[in-house]
Amino acid sequence: MSASKRSSDGSLERFITPLEQRVSRRDVLKGAAAGAGVLAFGGGISSFLAACGGSSSAPSALGPDTTGTLTVWHYSSQQDVKTVQDYTALFTKKYPKVTVNLQYVEFSVTGQRAIAAAAAKQGPDVFIYGGNEVNAMYQAGVFKDIDSNWQVFADKGQFPDGVITKFNKHVYGVKGYVNLTGLWYNKNILDDVGVQPPKTVDDIEDVFAKIKASPKKYTPIALTGQPTDQGDWTAYPWLTGYGFTYKNPDQTAIQNAFSLVSGWARKGYLPKESVSWGQAETFTRWAQGDVAFMENGNWNIGPAQRTVGSKFQYGTAPLPTGPSNQGIFLGGEALWVGAFTKNPDLAFAYMQETLLSQAGLLITLKESGGIPARHDMAGLPDVTNNPLLAAYTTEVKDHGAEYPPAGGAAIAAQAVIAQNWSAAIAGQKSPSQAAADASSGVKAAYHP
Amino acid sequence: MGGESLFLLPAAIFLATLALYPFVELLRMSVSDVTVYDIFKAWPFIGASGVTSVASTFDFREAAVNSVIYVLLVVGVGLGGGLAAAITLWHGGRMASFTLAVMVFSWALPALISGIAWRFLLDPRGMVDNLLGQLHVGPIYWLVDGHLPILSVALVNAWTVVPFATLVFRAALLDLPTETLAAAEVDGARPFQALWFIILPLLRPCILVLAVLALVYAFKSFDFIYIMTFGGPGTSSETLPFLSYRLAFQLYQYSQGAAVALITMAVVLVLAVVYTRMVRGEERG
Numbered sequence: 001m002s003a004s005k006r007s008s009d010g011s012l013e014r015f016i017t018p019l020e021q022r023v024s025r026r027d028v029l030k031g032a033a034a035g036a037g038v039l040a041f042g043g044g045i046s047s048f049l050a051a052c053g054g055s056s057s058a059p060s061a062l063g064p065d066t067t068g069t070l071t072v073w074h075y076s077s078q079q080d081v082k083t084v085q086d087y088t089a090l091f092t093k094k095y096p097k098v099t100v101n102l103q104y105v106e107f108s109v110t111g112q113r114a115i116a117a118a119a120a121k122q123g124p125d126v127f128i129y130g131g132n133e134v135n136a137m138y139q140a141g142v143f144k145d146i147d148s149n150w151q152v153f154a155d156k157g158q159f160p161d162g163v164i165t166k167f168n169k170h171v172y173g174v175k176g177y178v179n180l181t182g183l184w185y186n187k188n189i190l191d192d193v194g195v196q197p198p199k200t201v202d203d204i205e206d207v208f209a210k211i212k213a214s215p216k217k218y219t220p221i222a223l224t225g226q227p228t229d230q231g232d233w234t235a236y237p238w239l240t241g242y243g244f245t246y247k248n249p250d251q252t253a254i255q256n257a258f259s260l261v262s263g264w265a266r267k268g269y270l271p272k273e274s275v276s277w278g279q280a281e282t283f284t285r286w287a288q289g290d291v292a293f294m295e296n297g298n299w300n301i302g303p304a305q306r307t308v309g310s311k312f313q314y315g316t317a318p319l320p321t322g323p324s325n326q327g328i329f330l331g332g333e334a335l336w337v338g339a340f341t342k343n344p345d346l347a348f349a350y351m352q353e354t355l356l357s358q359a360g361l362l363i364t365l366k367e368s369g370g371i372p373a374r375h376d377m378a379g380l381p382d383v384t385n386n387p388l389l390a391a392y393t394t395e396v397k398d399h400g401a402e403y404p405p406a407g408g409a410a411i412a413a414q415a416v417i418a419q420n421w422s423a424a425i426a427g428q429k430s431p432s433q434a435a436a437d438a439s440s441g442v443k444a445a446y447h448p
Numbered sequence: 449m450g451g452e453s454l455f456l457l458p459a460a461i462f463l464a465t466l467a468l469y470p471f472v473e474l475l476r477m478s479v480s481d482v483t484v485y486d487i488f489k490a491w492p493f494i495g496a497s498g499v500t501s502v503a504s505t506f507d508f509r510e511a512a513v514n515s516v517i518y519v520l521l522v523v524g525v526g527l528g529g530g531l532a533a534a535i536t537l538w539h540g541g542r543m544a545s546f547t548l549a550v551m552v553f554s555w556a557l558p559a560l561i562s563g564i565a566w567r568f569l570l571d572p573r574g575m576v577d578n579l580l581g582q583l584h585v586g587p588i589y590w591l592v593d594g595h596l597p598i599l600s601v602a603l604v605n606a607w608t609v610v611p612f613a614t615l616v617f618r619a620a621l622l623d624l625p626t627e628t629l630a631a632a633e634v635d636g637a638r639p640f641q642a643l644w645f646i647i648l649p650l651l652r653p654c655i656l657v658l659a660v661l662a663l664v665y666a667f668k669s670f671d672f673i674y675i676m677t678f679g680g681p682g683t684s685s686e687t688l689p690f691l692s693y694r695l696a697f698q699l700y701q702y703s704q705g706a707a708v709a710l711i712t713m714a715v716v717l718v719l720a721v722v723y724t725r726m727v728r729g730e731e732r733g
Contacts, residue, residue, distance in 0.1 A: 276678075
């Protein structure tokens with residue numbers, strides 16, 4: 001599940017909404033940390049088990065005899081689509097006479113296609129989407145206001161503010177789980193070389209040097225260097241670790257981060273061809289077994305079980321922290337109702353029964369490692385006892401950051417960062433040049 | 449006369465709907481300030497300032513230079529390779545037929561397939577570098593280092609032009625007057641002399657038409673760049689069509705994207721006029 005990302009409140013809506021009416025970024029961060037973070041450490045297992053059969057209420061006019069057809073756009077690849085099919089089955093179990101058409105739309109073109117469809121007053125009934133184009137899609141009229149459904153949704157209190165996307169104070173999308181990046185490691189390599197996952201950026205050089213010096217020709221790390229939003233997503237923890245923010249794109253902070261990764265590429269710690277890798281290719285490269293670490297998301301838990309299996313032992317650790325307060329984007333797929341649906345209640349019922357329900361979130365947790373955002377799933381053994389998730393739940397609590405930045409207002413600034421991240425890794429630009437270009441580019445492009 | 453015009457009507461409607469109308473909209477968008485918020489509403493007019501401001505950016509200049517490099521390589525290698533292959537396969541035979549069939553197959557492959565295949569082939573762990581490694585060369589970072597990304601993608605694109613050029617050149621070669629070639633041989637012309645002084649001049653119309661077609665194709669090429677490098681690393685392999693796509697559909701800066709597309713289209717239009725004149729010239733002459 002590439003680029004699983006977190007959307008948030010619509011702070012780009014300054015053109016149409018007074019500033020004071022918007023949910024602030026701080027509120028969002030607080031909400032995300034309080035909600036998704038608490039989920040890992042709180043209680044509530046008994047209530048979870050009792051209610052695991054689905055949500056507690058449905059729009060009043062709907063029932064088992066309800067008929068109709070729902071079209072759902074998703075971008076889960078063939079490898080991950082089983083998860084979507086499985087949680088969709090929860091809905092069709094409750095509404096057996098409703099047909100659900102799951103339509104695959106490639107992640108990178110979902111925004112464009114949705115906007116083009118909206119121009120013709122068309123589109124799916126439901127979107128499963130967590131990219132950074134939510135603000136553009138909202139402005140183009142792609143999504144339907146679901147506030148009236150949300151206000152009567154019995155479980156609405158289970159979701160932290162940080163996973164609820166609001167525009168003009170109305171609810172439009174809700175994310176049932178969060179995703180973020182961490183540090184995956186190949187335990188066999190680490191044991192062979194005799195090193196531990198680095199905890200800070202200062203520890204990295206020593207660890208990578210030892211791995212590189214091994215006669216077995218291991219590669220220390222794989223990560224995404226693509227000049228796309230996936231590159232920006234990957235770069236953000238390193239940049240913020242040195243003090244970067246989109247609001248204050250400090251050139252020195254950027255240069256420190258770029259120097260770090262370009263140094264890795266120069267020394268052969270990081271394959272330079274990573275500039276053409278997305279998150280999926282990064283995983284594929286790491287899964288071959290000769291790469292010690294990769295920066296990648298918790299959504300790889302399922303694919304790792306299927307692909308790596310017992311080929312080698314692996315684990316996850318929090319990303320090494322820098323001297324400043326690190327930020328890690330909180331992603332995850334939100335559910336949205338299409339603006340032109342003829343069955344808005346049925347579409348909302350799909351949301352309720354799938355990614356807003358405990359049973360649906362249990363499926364995403366088990367099959368793809370998505371961390372449930374519901375408060376009542378916080379102490380679930382599947383979360384607390386899963387060693388692969390432990391690093392991620394720690395990161396959510398300590399470093400979770402709003403995604404997309406400023407509700408989607410930073411899309412052009414993110415592109416600038418991704419391009420210069422890519423150029424620095426490839427050696428197309430020196431770290432100082434890339435940092436200067438990135439800093440000035442972000443200042444010019446960031447208009448929250 | 450009225451009846452003849454009626455037959456033209458379907459084509460005229462088709463062109464007006466799918467070519468003229470989008471072009472007018474593109475033109476209108478490039479002189480307006482269009483955002484995602486007002487794309488379905490009235491577009492505020494800003495005149496030529498949108499075109500001039502985007503043309504003055506570094507990204508535009510870099511993409512323009514890359515486009516020129518890209519076009520030169522695709523046309524040069526595509527036509528040169530096509531001519532060489534056509535001459536090699538000129539006189540037929542089983543091997544020639546088989547080779548032509550393979551070439552047609554590679555030409556017919558969707559860019560998505562051949563682009564992905566070449567991306568793997570050009571990976572430092574891929575077949576190309578493995579073969580070079582046998583000769584103690586490399587590794588070469590074809591899609592990473594310096595100007596190699598734009599050169600590599602252009603060469604891959606040229607590789608897809610070669611089969612088409614081969615088919616066209618071979619058809620033209622088979623149509624050459626055999627008595628002229630026989631006379632050259634009787635007069636003692638060596639193969640290279642026959643090629644230079646007899647064959648190439650006779651092929652001139654074919655070469656010119658093919659060159660213009662390849663030029664237009666290369667100039668608007670987008671798919672291989674999207675698949676193989678996504679314009680990167682950084683923006684080092686962006687061409688004008690890719691920049692237009694990125695501005696309009698990645699950043700939702702529709703006006704700027706339209707302005708770049710308009711400039712690209714202007715160049716293609718000039719080439720189309722050249723092509724039309726050449727075809728007319730050949731018809732007359």
